[in-house]
Amino acid sequence: MEHNYPIKRIVDDKGYFVDADFEKQIDEQLVKKLYYHMLRIRTFDRKAINLQRQGRLGTYAPFEGQEAAQVGSALALNADDWVFPTYRDHGATITFGKSMATTFLYWNGRVEGCVAPADRNIFPPAVPIATQLPHAAGAAWAEKRRGTQNAAIAYFGDGATSEGDFHEGLNFASVFKVPVVFFNQNNGYAISVPIEKQMNSATIAQKSVAYGMPGFRIDGNDCFAVYFETKKAFDNARNGNGPTLIEAVTWRKGAHTTADDPSKYRPEKQGENYVDPLIRLELFMKNYGYWNDEWIQTTKEKTTREVEEAVEEMEKFPPPNVADVFDNVYAEMPAHLAEQKAAYLAHLGRQ
Numbered sequence: 001m002e003h004n005y006p007i008k009r010i011v012d013d014k015g016y017f018v019d020a021d022f023e024k025q026i027d028e029q030l031v032k033k034l035y036y037h038m039l040r041i042r043t044f045d046r047k048a049i050n051l052q053r054q055g056r057l058g059t060y061a062p063f064e065g066q067e068a069a070q071v072g073s074a075l076a077l078n079a080d081d082w083v084f085p086t087y088r089d090h091g092a093t094i095t096f097g098k099s100m101a102t103t104f105l106y107w108n109g110r111v112e113g114c115v116a117p118a119d120r121n122i123f124p125p126a127v128p129i130a131t132q133l134p135h136a137a138g139a140a141w142a143e144k145r146r147g148t149q150n151a152a153i154a155y156f157g158d159g160a161t162s163e164g165d166f167h168e169g170l171n172f173a174s175v176f177k178v179p180v181v182f183f184n185q186n187n188g189y190a191i192s193v194p195i196e197k198q199m200n201s202a203t204i205a206q207k208s209v210a211y212g213m214p215g216f217r218i219d220g221n222d223c224f225a226v227y228f229e230t231k232k233a234f235d236n237a238r239n240g241n242g243p244t245l246i247e248a249v250t251w252r253k254g255a256h257t258t259a260d261d262p263s264k265y266r267p268e269k270q271g272e273n274y275v276d277p278l279i280r281l282e283l284f285m286k287n288y289g290y291w292n293d294e295w296i297q298t299t300k301e302k303t304t305r306e307v308e309e310a311v312e313e314m315e316k317f318p319p320p321n322v323a324d325v326f327d328n329v330y331a332e333m334p335a336h337l338a339e340q341k342a343a344y345l346a347h348l349g350r351q
């Protein structure tokens with residue numbers, strides 16, 4: 001089955017073109033945009049881990065290694081599209097337009113961290129696995145019924161494909177031919193469970209066959225392959241051809257969250273040939289004359305400053321309102337919650 005789903009790539013591990021058709025479509029502007037966003041979210045990610053270690057941030061789900069998958073796909077979206085992320089896709093949501101400070105607030109358990117910017121349709125991160133797939137199909141269906149050109153993307157991991165919601169989301173989207181892209185980041189593990197223990201299918205992409213939709217396997221560490229293939233799936237969706245399933249094969253370098261230790265369940269490296277997606281882009285830039293020391297230095301300083309400013313903004317926030325836990329569940333609070341809220345506030349001596 002695997003041979004029916006070869007991994008598409010545009011640039012190899014050493015940063016050389018394997019698909020020459022794309023040489024003309026890749027220009028300096030695109031290369032710099034991809035590099036800037038990948039460096040920006042990596043700087044954010046590493047800072048978040050440090051903050052968690054210092055007790056300045058709650059538990060955090062790192063995405064290092066998945067930058068090409070998240071940036072490449074987020075840059076393929078239009079501003080009015082819908083994004084349905086998981087707890088690991090803040091690289092994608094930040095690239096799409098969510099602020100870093102808001103994202104830090106989310107990881108501090110703040111309700112403010114779930115609020116999307118006014119000009120972007122970004123759902124709060126889905127923590128229950130795969131629940132966001134039917135949501136994305138529903139949002140896309142609504143856009144179709146309204147006759148717009150807007151589409152939706154649902155991000156999810158390999159483990160999510162073992163959940164019922166994955167199958168319901170794909171089936172619904174296919175039957176109603178809705179404009180949605182199901183974007184899987186196959187990072188090899190669902191917490192500590194390797195993909196071979198998760199499923200008997202050789203690939204995730206082949207699951208598209210059961211739902212009568214196109215499915216592709218792409219190199220999730222090749223930002224160009226991710227960008228162009230996701231764009232193609234979106235064009236297809238906007239043209240009325242319905243959903244696509246994309247499997248971006250990648251590697252989660254760190255822990256599932258800052259609460260676990262990956263050395264207990266897997267090797268440190270993916271394999272002999274593994275090259276970090278950011279290093280791969282750097283090699284490409286050097287190979288094809290896009291590398292410029294001065295620009296790189298300025299970009300590093302800019303992204304570091306941006307992250308530091310976001311930390312300051314997060315830390316300036318007043319203490320959270322303890323009632324948030326109760327106030328943001330239902331539009332109208334049911335009696336049992338109202339009772340619990342009153343009891344809690346009384347316990348804290350705030351009534």
Ligand SMILES: Cc1ncc(C[n+]2csc(CCOP(=O)(O)OP(=O)(O)O)c2C)c(N)n1
Pocket residue numbers: 088127128129156157158159160161187189190191256
């Ligand atoms: C419905 C549900 N079941 C179980 C969990 C516990 N859980 C949290 S993350 C996770 C693994 C998810 O793996 P995957 O979908 O591959 O995403 P990744 O974390 O690798 O990005 C599980 C089982 C959950 N959050 N929701």
